[in-house]
Amino acid sequence: MIKKSSLYLFLIFIIFWSISPFLWILLTSVKPPAQIMQLPPVFPKIYSVISYKNVLLESPFPKYLLNSFMISLSTVLLTIPLSLFAAYGISRFSFRGKTFVLFMIIILFALPSISLVAALYKLFYALGWINMPASLICTYSALNFPLTFFLLIKYIDKIPIEMDYAAILDGCTHFQIFWYIITPLAAPGIISAAILVFIFCWNEFLFALTFAPDESTRMASVGIALFQGTYEIPWGDIAAASVVVTVPLLIFLLFFQKYIVQGLTSGAVKE
Amino acid sequence: MKIRFQDLTKQYGNTTALHPLNLDIHDGEFLVILGSSGSGKSTTLNILAGLEAPTSGYLFFHEHMVNHVPPGKRDVALVFQNYALYPHMRVYDNIAFPLKIRKAGDSHQKVTKTAEMLGIDALLQKYPKELSGGERQRVALARALVRNPQVFLMDEPLSNLDARLRISARGELKKLQRKRNITTIYVTHDQTEALTLGDRIAIMDKGRLQQVGTPHEVYQKPRNMFVAGFIGMPPMNMARISISNSRSFSIGGVVVEFPALLPSTRDVILGIRPEKLTIVPPHSPHAITGKIVHREYLGSESISHVEITKNILWYVNRNAAEGTKTGDMAGLQFSPEDTHWFDPVTGVRIEF
Numbered sequence: 029m030i031k032k033s034s035l036y037l038f039l040i041f042i043i044f045w046s047i048s049p050f051l052w053i054l055l056t057s058v059k060p061p062a063q064i065m066q067l068p069p070v071f072p073k074i075y076s077v078i079s080y081k082n083v084l085l086e087s088p089f090p091k092y093l094l095n096s097f098m099i100s101l102s103t104v105l106l107t108i109p110l111s112l113f114a115a116y117g118i119s120r121f122s123f124r125g126k127t128f129v130l131f132m133i134i135i136l137f138a139l140p141s142i143s144l145v146a147a148l149y150k151l152f153y154a155l156g157w158i159n160m161p162a163s164l165i166c167t168y169s170a171l172n173f174p175l176t177f178f179l180l181i182k183y184i185d186k187i188p189i190e191m192d193y194a195a196i197l198d199g200c201t202h203f204q205i206f207w208y209i210i211t212p213l214a215a216p217g218i219i220s221a222a223i224l225v226f227i228f229c230w231n232e233f234l235f236a237l238t239f240a241p242d243e244s245t246r247m248a249s250v251g252i253a254l255f256q257g258t259y260e261i262p263w264g265d266i267a268a269a270s271v272v273v274t275v276p277l278l279i280f281l282l283f284f285q286k287y288i289v290q291g292l293t294s295g296a297v298k299e
Numbered sequence: 300m301k302i303r304f305q306d307l308t309k310q311y312g313n314t315t316a317l318h319p320l321n322l323d324i325h326d327g328e329f330l331v332i333l334g335s336s337g338s339g340k341s342t343t344l345n346i347l348a349g350l351e352a353p354t355s356g357y358l359f360f361h362e363h364m365v366n367h368v369p370p371g372k373r374d375v376a377l378v379f380q381n382y383a384l385y386p387h388m389r390v391y392d393n394i395a396f397p398l399k400i401r402k403a404g405d406s407h408q409k410v411t412k413t414a415e416m417l418g419i420d421a422l423l424q425k426y427p428k429e430l431s432g433g434e435r436q437r438v439a440l441a442r443a444l445v446r447n448p449q450v451f452l453m454d455e456p457l458s459n460l461d462a463r464l465r466i467s468a469r470g471e472l473k474k475l476q477r478k479r480n481i482t483t484i485y486v487t488h489d490q491t492e493a494l495t496l497g498d499r500i501a502i503m504d505k506g507r508l509q510q511v512g513t514p515h516e517v518y519q520k521p522r523n524m525f526v527a528g529f530i531g532m533p534p535m536n537m538a539r540i541s542i543s544n545s546r547s548f549s550i551g552g553v554v555v556e557f558p559a560l561l562p563s564t565r566d567v568i569l570g571i572r573p574e575k576l577t578i579v580p581p582h583s584p585h586a587i588t589g590k591i592v593h594r595e596y597l598g599s600e601s602i603s604h605v606e607i608t609k610n611i612l613w614y615v616n617r618n619a620a621e622g623t624k625t626g627d628m629a630g631l632q633f634s635p636e637d638t639h640w641f642d643p644v645t646g647v648r649i650e651f
Contacts, residue, residue: 190383193350198397198442199371208396212387 050274057267064263079268088243089269092251096273099161099247100229103168104222111173112218115180116206120192137174145238152239159242167239168229176221183217184210220287223280230277248273300360300449300482301326302347307356309342309506316342318507319356327480329473331497333487333529339506340486341454347484348377348452360449371400376443377452381459382435384427390414390438391423397446413445416475433464440472444479451476451483457492469495490530494518502526520639524646527570527639533602536613537570539643550587551608558585559635562651570639573602573616578623579630586630589613594625605631 056064060076083089118126148167149158157163187210195205211218236247246254252269255262281288302324309317317339324330334340345351346358349370357364365373376397384393391410398406414420417437427435436456443451457465457472473496476483487493493500494514502509502517502525509529510522521527527535540548542565547556550569581588589607603615603623615631623629640649 188381188383190379190381191385193348193370193377194379194383194385194442195396195400196350196370197348197375197377199400201371204400208400209385215387 053267053270056263057271059264061264079262079264080272082262082265083268083272087255087265088246089248089251089272091243092246092248093272095161095245096230096248099164099168100226102161102165103172103229104225106165107169107172107176107225108218108222110169111176111180111221112211112214113206114173114177115184116210118177119181119184120189133174133177136170137178141171141234145234148235149238157239159240159245161240161245163239164229164232164235164245164247167235168225168232172225172228176225179221179224180214180217183214187213216287219284223284223288227277227281230273302450302482302484303357303359304343305357305359307346307353307358309339309346309351310354316506317346317353320508322501322508322511324482324484327482329476329483329485329496329498330501331485331487331493331499332501332503333490333493334503335488335529337505338503340488340503342506343503344377344452344454344484344486347450348375349373374449375452376446376448376450377454378436378439378443378456380455382427382439382456384435384438384442386427388426389423390419390425390427390430393427393438394423394441394445397442401446403446409445413441417441417444432460433468436460436468440475444475448481451481453483453485455487455489456485458487458489465492472496490532494530502529504529520648522648524568524570524641527641527648531572533573533614533616535570535572535639536576537568537641538607538611538613539566540569541566551611553588553608555587556585557635562640562649564649566643567649568641568643568646570641571613571633571637573614575633575637576613576615576617577632578603578615578617579632581628581630583630583632586632587613588628588630591623591625591627591629594623603629605629607631 055072057079058075058077059072060074061078063070063072118130144167148163152158152160152163155163191209191213192205195209200208231249232247233249233253236250237253240246241250241254248269252266252273255266255269304320304322307317307320308315320339320343332340332343342351346353349365349368353366358366360373385396388396391414394410394413395406398409403409410423411420414423417440419434419437419441422430422434422438427438430438436459439456457468460468469492485492485496497514499511499513500517501511504525510517510526512520512522517526517530521530521535524537527537538550540550542548542561542563543554545561545563547554548561548569549555579586587607589605589611591603592606592612593604595602595604600616603617605613605615607613613631640651641647642649
């Protein structure tokens with residue numbers, strides 16, 4: 029009994045520990061501006077929506093949100109089909125150089141993104157892609173490809189080979205097998221991969237700041253960092269913007285929680 | 300469809316899965332390929348279906364060599380051991396799938412007709428996971444039959460059913476095949492299925508075809524010791540005997556009088572089916588004497604384990620009513636026409 033309650037106490041502590049920064053932001057976002065920097069901090073007596081009004085109505089932040097959404101979605105739509113094709117090929121066919129291909133993709137996985145920034149910047153500059161969504165979409169797709177690729181291989185490996193045989197005998201071409209059998213059966217994996225990619229892009233900061241800092245293509249994560257006040261840092265607006273960026277993601281996560289956990293733990297235990 | 304295997308082999312790296320196979324399958328025949336795992340029976344089936352390519356040799360459908368014809372163009376249907384139904388499609392779509400891929404007309408009518416024939420028309424809107432084993436098996440059959448294939452292949456389709464369902468499924472399968480008159484190749488490790496279903500049985504072991512024949516032939520005249528030991532439950536009793544003269548032989552050092560003329564070879568293998576032995580009082584004339592060490596009661600019959608010498612244990616299949624018990628000595632009598640003889644070196648059947 030004591031053991032159990034102490035476990036619960038511990039869990040509550042951990043949850044509070046993790047959630048407290050976010051609560052802090054939430055509180056800051058609804059404080060009247062005068063109380064934000066007050067020391068020691070106080071619980072606001074009256075709540076104010078002025079920061080939200082600033083962010084949503086009087087700044088270009090909604091535009092940044094739309095940019096984030098479009099770039100994240102485009103990345104998903106590019107990465108998932110590519111990695112699905114690749115995973116199907118690797119899972120179902122043996123060919124010369126297969127190990128080499130897998131090895132190269134693992135290397136891609138291991139590259140730290142900071143090491144890519146300079147080279148990619150030069151490349152995109154030469155292509156004239158700076159401040160164009162294409163630069164981010166391509167970078168994000170390449171960075172996420174190994175993750176989704178291996179995740180989907182796990183899913184496709186679990187589909188019994190007899191499915192393919194049955195489809196072959198029913199007259200399917202390889203593409204028809206891929207389209208009618210493999211893709212629908214790998215759907216849970218595809219959904220969880222898509223969500224992981226989307227979250228990655230939504231939160232990404234480094235490349236977004238480097239390749240597309242212009243207002244027209246600026247992503248929300250960068251937008252928060254670049255909030256400017258006339259004489260001081262507008263902490264209230266920044267907090268409100270952070271909440272606005274996080275909430276859709278949270279709703280999204282709650283909704284698809286099942287798939288995300290499935291995706292991250294697939295292959296962990298024998299089924 | 301007439302099918303011919305001509306010197307067909309299959310190798311995986313250094314292991315030979317199939318030694319040169321020569322086999323003719325008649326049009327409309329129900330052929331059962333019987334063997335244990337690793338016998339090459341599934342390889343044979345996969346080559347027939349086109350899922351695997353032979354290493355050498357030829358496969359003919361009628362007079363056409365089909366080695367390089369892809370599976371989808373062979374007009375061959377396969378029922379898998381685990382049915383391989385598409386889990387994301389309803390029963391209706393599962394059955395309609397081969398028609399959809401082949402862009403066959405009036406698929407709706409064909410699907411409903413096939414479903415009616417197999418008695419699954421009430422399940423068409425369900426998903427495979429909502430079905431019982433027997434129902435899944437019927438859906439798999441329906442999916443195979445709906446496009447009216449020339450050749451029907453089955454890979455142990457009944458092994459996932461429970462014993463009681465298997466008997467009725469066997470009957471229905473045979474009835475269905477007769478009605479449609481489709482050339483059927485059925486792979487199994489279950490000799491009961493082989494004996495009850497097959498027009499002919501092909502017995503395989505270690506990648507070699509051991510014998511092809513009607514159920515009666517393979518049971519009554521097994522071509523070698525493997526077939527003799529494989530077909531029949533309990534298996535045929537076999538022992539090496541040495542013939543001392545034309546009227547007596549010795550088995551494990553014990554001399555037994557034989558009621559007929561014996562072959563002139565000195566060393567042979569004698570085989571007698573368990574149901575052809577009669578239990579008589581010990582040391583009766585022309586009987587092999589041994590000790591009953593164990594009895595298995597099976598209801599309508601019982602199987603006695605009789606130890607003739609330390610190394611020779613024979614089974615006797617007798618009416619349960621008979622009054623012997625474990626520990627008794629007994630004589631085993633047989634008539635000369637029920638004996639099988641095999642060469643002790645090659646294992647091949649010897650006819651006198």
